[in-house]
Amino acid sequence: MNFTLRVWRQDGPETAGRFEEYPARNIPDEASFLEMLDLVNEDLIGKGIEPVEFDHDCREGICGTCSLTIDGVPHGPGRGTTCQLYMRSFREGEVIVIEPFRATPFPILRDLTVDRGAFDTIIQSGGFISERSGSAPDANAVPIPKTIADLAMDAASCIGCGACAAACPNSSAMLFVGAKVSHLGLLPQGKPEKNRRALSMVRSMDEAGFGNCSNYYACEAVCPASIPASFIASLNRQYAVAAAKETVGATL
């Protein structure tokens, strides 16, 4: 298959970026989007042009490293990560516009790579439990209702790729934070620190400079892990309870 790529090129964090057009020739339809970029990069190297820099790691849809906003949609058309997107999803001869994830807290490092360290900072502020893990307990030692376990698992499937914030017209990270706060807060091991976690993760998110949710739900439309925006409602609820408790001095 053949395509025309309009790719965002930017030499560094401080320099201005621009779009460049590159042809993508003889691409197998079973190539993933990242493999297509590999082929185009080889072509560019052959021509003495700097290859396009982009993030990738596992290439099997579980690590959350690949990013890219393809034709205005983070991770491109369909549900899933960019590495799980195949060129057969595009039409022959199509012009494909590739941009980095755009949000102030995700500064562009070079071309299509952005620094998503802001998510790590948020996790460090409370995305953990302070329990000694020890050896694995018996599965039936801590009874957890199936519905709760399923809900926690839905939230835990977040791979922290940042597509939610990249898709959000306000660059809000509330789906990410909602998923992280919920997946720990729903389970007995995470409950003791529930309030402190909600408070510190929301504060860390605010400090990082993310925008505020306007309930547009673009996040859940692009989330490769299909995390529903109801976790944002859950975050709102948990934070309000925690902040109210803190206001009267009752936070544990």
Place this chain on the structure above:
Amino acid sequence: MAGHAPSSSAAAGFPVLRWFFSSLGKKTVVAVTGLVLVGFVTGHLLGNLTFFFGPDAMNTYAMKLQALGPLLWVVRIGLLVAVGLHIVFTMLLWKENQAATPQKYAVKAPMKTTIFARTMRLTGLIVLAFVAFHLAHFTLWLVNPAFAGYQTLLNGHEVHDVYRMVVVGFQNPFVSGFYILSLALVAFHLSHGVASLFQTLGLTNQTLRPKFEFLARIFAWTLFVGYSAIPVSILFYG
């Protein structure tokens, strides 16, 4: 810092302010004040519908409302505060959102967002302008000073003829047109806003959210039909 609990450092100054001025706190303020205003537009519509029960019904309703005296002022000031907070906190949120999105994508993809959600600020501000005109028109009688002289007898007492004021006011097709247009924008605003406030107050889950969204639209457009029925009936049936 493994094994160290997430810190809950004592909030500097007033914890309540720290809450209300956090991202989620600001959203909560917008949702709660929005809920107050939804209560107002609902009550206002129920009062307006006395129009269809004739001049005496509407003038009695208006007279009883005025008779509340100081309580009416409590409600008025409360509503003014709600409107003010709703706008100021929305603008604070908007300012942060602008700062968080320095460069828009070259290709715009709507990704699930509705027209109602995307036009919230625009519909809100036009409705604000409408409310200012509406108050000048029917409450302060600035637009048509003759309204001040409309008197009628109700059970032997001289009262302000609100019914006649409404009829004369809406006989002007421009006034009626602007009114109906503004109410359509209110319905736009509430189609997103009412569903949104349940989400922001954390009262939804995956099953409830589509139901709230559906009911919010029914509610918003029912308000529109109810409010618009008055100018439409005046324009078409005198």
